[in-house]
Amino acid sequence: MGKIIKALTPFFIVLFLAVIPSAPVGSAARPESIRVAVLKGVDLLKIDGLGIYVTDGRQEQIRIRPPLTVKRDRKRITVNGKGVDSLTVSAPALATVNGKGYRGSLEITLGERGLLVVNELPLEEYLVGLINCEISSTWPLEAIKAQAVVARSYALHQKESRKGARYHLEATVMDQVYDGCAVEDERAALGVRSTAGEALTFNGGIALTFFHSNCGGHTEAAEQVWSTKYPYLRGVPCRYCQDVPSASWETTIPLAKIESQLKGGGVTIAGLRDVLPGARDDSGRLTVVTLKGEKELELPATSFRKALGYTVIRSTMFDISVMGDSLRFTGNGYGHGVGLCQWGARSRGADGFNYREILEYYYPGTTLRKVTNGL
Numbered sequence: 001m002g003k004i005i006k007a008l009t010p011f012f013i014v015l016f017l018a019v020i021p022s023a024p025v026g027s028a029a030r031p032e033s034i035r036v037a038v039l040k041g042v043d044l045l046k047i048d049g050l051g052i053y054v055t056d057g058r059q060e061q062i063r064i065r066p067p068l069t070v071k072r073d074r075k076r077i078t079v080n081g082k083g084v085d086s087l088t089v090s091a092p093a094l095a096t097v098n099g100k101g102y103r104g105s106l107e108i109t110l111g112e113r114g115l116l117v118v119n120e121l122p123l124e125e126y127l128v129g130l131i132n133c134e135i136s137s138t139w140p141l142e143a144i145k146a147q148a149v150v151a152r153s154y155a156l157h158q159k160e161s162r163k164g165a166r167y168h169l170e171a172t173v174m175d176q177v178y179d180g181c182a183v184e185d186e187r188a189a190l191g192v193r194s195t196a197g198e199a200l201t202f203n204g205g206i207a208l209t210f211f212h213s214n215c216g217g218h219t220e221a222a223e224q225v226w227s228t229k230y231p232y233l234r235g236v237p238c239r240y241c242q243d244v245p246s247a248s249w250e251t252t253i254p255l256a257k258i259e260s261q262l263k264g265g266g267v268t269i270a271g272l273r274d275v276l277p278g279a280r281d282d283s284g285r286l287t288v289v290t291l292k293g294e295k296e297l298e299l300p301a302t303s304f305r306k307a308l309g310y311t312v313i314r315s316t317m318f319d320i321s322v323m324g325d326s327l328r329f330t331g332n333g334y335g336h337g338v339g340l341c342q343w344g345a346r347s348r349g350a351d352g353f354n355y356r357e358i359l360e361y362y363y364p365g366t367t368l369r370k371v372t373n374g375l
């Protein structure tokens with residue numbers, strides 16, 4: 001008997017040690033994290049913060065007095081003159097990059113065109129900072145809650161689909177705008193906290209919750225913009241975003257400038273004389289425009305908008321008129337129009353709809369679920 005116990009003892013020890021790190025209590029208390037590329041393609045950074053802790057690529061501490069000057073030096077990184085492969089910075093409260101505060105940790109590596117700074121932080125803390133970048137925390141609380149759920153769902157969806165990549169999200173309109181923790185406030189935190197861990201799901205997976213500023217009266221079906229159909233991203237009418245400053249826009253651009261912008265965007269065109277609106281889809285957005293130059297060329301309206309600039313041609317819901325050597329564009333809405341209309345959500349919130357009703361309206365067929373522990 002004693003012999004058997006002795007023989008088993010090492011096995012039990014191994015088993016015991018193997019089980020401890022993944023014990024349910026430990027994993028339940030761990031917050032869901034997200035990795036955001038907050039800065040790309042720069043050659044020089046200034047990092048500072050109270051009590052910052054710095055490690056190199058092998059997790060060995062670098063004893064260095066802040067502030068840190070991080071430089072790209074050809075194919076390596078230097079920090080206060082010392083060469084390293086990569087750098088991780090964390091702080092008890094926050095660390096700053098070029099004066100801007102971030103929670104969690106900052107990982108600095110060599111990217112494709114310079115230094116890449118990835119901020120890894122708890123998802124819920126990321127969302128509190130995001131609210132005032134994407135909307136305003138002065139908006140009705142139900143609209144803030146809707147934005148929190150939509151941004152959380154989008155982040156979790158991208159985290160899953162970009163698994164193994166160096167980061168999950170861009171900090172720009174390419175994904176979701178995020179500018180660190182300086183714009184956090186109590187109302188933004190309340191909107192995030194009162195929906196903690198909740199996301200929109202469809203068929204058991206996290207929904208891809210695109211959103212935009214103002215739909216101009218009708219949201220857009222995803223397949224019209226990205227050629228991929230999602231059952232819950234179909235166009236719905238939206239009269240709630242009409243009486244706000246972003247509802248309509250107008251811009252006048254010289255033909256010569258339009259031509260050069262198109263060329264810069266890879267469109268082969270010469271002698272541009274006019275741009276004619278083509279067919280429209282069910283939402284009222286143009287699907288194509290016809291360029292009249294030495295030759296005639298049809299171009300998807302989304303490509304035309306991209307070449308001229310997303311902040312110039314604010315949507316593809318526009319008309320065109322000739323003004324001498326220029327064209328005048330008059331349009332409605334701001335953004336691609338897919339998913340939640342932020343200004344529509346704002347007015348719905350003010351009109352007494354709760355965030356569940358707002359989300360159901362813009363993402364029909366999805367289910368709201370608590371998908372993380374919300375920490």
Ligand SMILES: [Zn+2]
Pocket residue numbers: 214215216217218219238239240241341343344
């Ligand atoms: Zn709208």
